[in-house]
Amino acid sequence: MDAVARQLEDRVRDLLRVVRMVRQRPHPLPPGLIGTLGLIDRAGAHPSGCHAKELAARAGLDPSTVSRAVAALVAHGLVERRADPADGRASILVVTERGRAALADAREFYDRLLGRALADWSTEEVEALTTALGRLTTDIEGALGSTLEAAR
Numbered sequence: 001m002d003a004v005a006r007q008l009e010d011r012v013r014d015l016l017r018v019v020r021m022v023r024q025r026p027h028p029l030p031p032g033l034i035g036t037l038g039l040i041d042r043a044g045a046h047p048s049g050c051h052a053k054e055l056a057a058r059a060g061l062d063p064s065t066v067s068r069a070v071a072a073l074v075a076h077g078l079v080e081r082r083a084d085p086a087d088g089r090a091s092i093l094v095v096t097e098r099g100r101a102a103l104a105d106a107r108e109f110y111d112r113l114l115g116r117a118l119a120d121w122s123t124e125e126v127e128a129l130t131t132a133l134g135r136l137t138t139d140i141e142g143a144l145g146s147t148l149e150a151a152r
Helices: 003-023 031-043 052-059 063-075 097-117 123-151
Strands: 079-084 087-095
Touching: 031 052, 031 063, 031 087, 031 097, 052 063, 063 079, 087 097
Parallel strands: none
Antiparallel strands: 079 087
């Protein structure tokens, strides 16, 4: 591995360490549930609603993991299951008002944190980082997919 790639690996490791620190902040909901709640909220914007199976695929998680997270969200009153109008045997997930408030609280925290962290950055620098992180994420997902396929 060349020196530049090694530096990138070190910066990614540093970023993951900081993300772990952020996730350890006190909050009524565990960070994983906030992430799942956000996914349900974004997916719920579609007219057909959000199914747990679809949520697992989008999150890249095992369906049993998503099922446990959804059950916890339902138990906290943050998400409710409703009959799917297209298929009465299935249910869709909908974020409740309480869930929207919890999500707004979490987003406010992250907005304040990023606002402080990026206070000295120009708009162009933030846009460049956003673009680069998006590309890196997509390319790593692609590399993982090809690695997993080669291993089969």
